Amino acid sequence: MAPNPTTPITTDNKAFSLSHRKNIRDNEKFKAEHLAKIATVTGVPDWDFEFQGDAAKFNEEICGDYKDRFGEILFGQNSYLSNVADLLERCMKDDMTKEAFVDAVKAKKVAFRPDQGAEGYFRLSIEDGIFVVTVPPSNFWTNISDISYYRDLDKML
Numbered sequence: 001m002a003p004n005p006t007t008p009i010t011t012d013n014k015a016f017s018l019s020h021r022k023n024i025r026d027n028e029k030f031k032a033e034h035l036a037k038i039a040t041v042t043g044v045p046d047w048d049f050e051f052q053g054d055a056a057k058f059n060e061e062i063c064g065d066y067k068d069r070f071g072e073i074l075f076g077q078n079s080y081l082s083n084v085a086d087l088l089e090r091c092m093k094d095d096m097t098k099e100a101f102v103d104a105v106k107a108k109k110v111a112f113r114p115d116q117g118a119e120g121y122f123r124l125s126i127e128d129g130i131f132v133v134t135v136p137p138s139n140f141w142t143n144i145s146d147i148s149y150y151r152d153l154d155k156m157l
Contacts, residue, residue: 006111007055009070015056020068027071027079034075034085038110041085041092042102049074049081052113052132061114061137073141074112080122080133084110086148100157105131114140122147126156 007013011021011028035047051074059067066073075081092098106129118136121143125132133147 006050006052009051009055009074013055016059016070017068020059020070023069024071027076030077030079031071031075031081034079034081035110037085038088041089042098044102044108046108048109050109050111050130052111058114058137061116062140066141078144080112080135080144080147081110083144083147084131084133087150087153090148091153097154097157101153104157105129124150124153124156 007015009024011025013021016024031049035049038047039045051070055070059070073079088101092101104126109130111130111132113132113134114137115134116136118134121135121139123134124147125134
């Protein structure tokens with residue numbers, strides 16, 4: 001599968017409003033905490049997070065209450081990334097799962113990808129060495145805690 005273009009979710013991305021950039025700034029510390037947790041539970045340092053797709057366009061597609069809140073929703077305290085970190089903390093307790101996951105996710109990266117054609121609340125996959133969370137815009141930030149309880153990680157490995 002060809003890689004998706006990525007959009008930096010950063011405070012200097014002028015495609016976002018000032019309030020949106022402030023929301024990103026105010027949640028950067030949590031992103032660092034979640035990535036550090038993933039590094040700790042996998043035993044592999046230097047993890048990264050990326051947004052795959054056109055973030056400005058996606059921000060316009062989502063429901064009004066969630067606009068301009070990417071920092072909070074993607075990597076804040078109770079976010080997509082926090083739930084991925086919780087999932088990995090739970091699953092990496094098994095050494096065989098940990099070894100298989102580290103071997104499969106060579107890029108040391110978690111990606112968020114909006115997809116209009118995705119079904120359900122989210123889909124987790126490993127693509128080109130990246131752990132990908134795919135979400136349809138209509139279900140953005142819906143039932144995200146289900147990620148931490150996901151039972152089929154072993155089937156991806």
